[in-house]
Ligand SMILES: *[C@@H]1O[C@H](CO)[C@@H](O)[C@H](O)[C@H]1NC(C)=O
């Protein structure tokens with residue numbers, strides 16, 4: 117219905133020089149393109165900085181990442197070829213409507229019935245990645261059993277390692293523990309807006325890794341994503357909020373589900389799922405020489421939501437005719453979401469189902 121593109125002005129790169137230190141292992145940063153970081157950031161940033169400049173000059177009609185500098189390689193480890201079951205762990209205070217948005221997104225990944233461009237079509241780029249035997253990442257992603265930790269059992273300030281304690285409590289709970297499924301289970305810790313997490317809002321909006329047997333009892337791929345609504349929406353819920361230094365330069369987009377923090381989290385969750393599926397034990401698909409700082413299939417496309425994206429420009433999104441909200445994919449039950457694109461190993465650039473040349 118509401119298929120109209122919209123072009124966003126680019127932010128001046130100079131204004132984006134906020135001090136963001138290099139991220140930790142597999143951390144998600146929405147604005148990597150603009151930072152030289154430590155100057156030794158290698159392939160990825162060279163590519164992305166080049167893209168940023170192109171965008172600033174208004175030349176970036178078909179940038180969508182860069183092929184030239186990216187050397188994504190397969191490191192022989194497993195990818196998730198078995199049916200994937202996502203187990204959300206709601207840490208802190210979550211309203212039913214917030215849970216509904218995120219569940220609805222997760223249920224849409226394997227729902228081919230949604231109108232185009234669909235969440236399921238977005239997942240198709242992730243499915244292009246295979247393991248040693250040539251088996252693809254699974255098309256089946258289901259929402260599995262969930263847990264809630266409304267009592268903030270580990271406090272309102274969590275270290276990265278404490279996230280694993282939250283997972284241990286969930287799989288070791290005396291009543292209705294989460295099932296332990298090392299083949300296709302993904303454990304997703306979601307922290308509410310009042311929870312501080314190490315590196316949250318400084319370098320990361322989410323991260324993924326695998327649990328340590330010494331803490332959790334098993335090696336399980338897991339991710340964390342935080343609701344940034346009060347702590348740093350301009351950083352982690354962009355473009356539904358803009359960073360303080362950009363207020364007045366550009367307007368925030370309207371979120372498709374009316375919740376800046378949670379609509380912003382959807383893209384972070386999408387990012388982490390794509391990377392957990394393609395690099396669950398951090399020894400499969402990534403670029404860069406240092407396995408402690410892998411550049412993964414979603415890292416390469418941070419902040420890109422449509423054709424022309426790169427630098428400070430999101431790319432062309434869709435605008436809902438009724439609400440005016442920005443989105444790029446449709447989910448089940450008429451839902452809409454904005455999710456970042458994923459690196460396409462064949463095209464050697466970022467791609468997504470709302471690309472103008474897919475229409
Ligand atoms: C599986 O991966 C191969 C290799 O990337 C690709 O050519 C093929 O299209 C993928 N199949 C599906 C169903 O995605």
Ligand SMILES: *[C@@H]1O[C@H](CO)[C@@H](O)[C@H](O)[C@H]1NC(C)=O
Pocket residue numbers: 199256
């Ligand atoms: C995987 O999911 C498909 C549906 O997408 C189902 O038909 C199949 O039985 C599942 N396989 C297993 C092993 O659960």
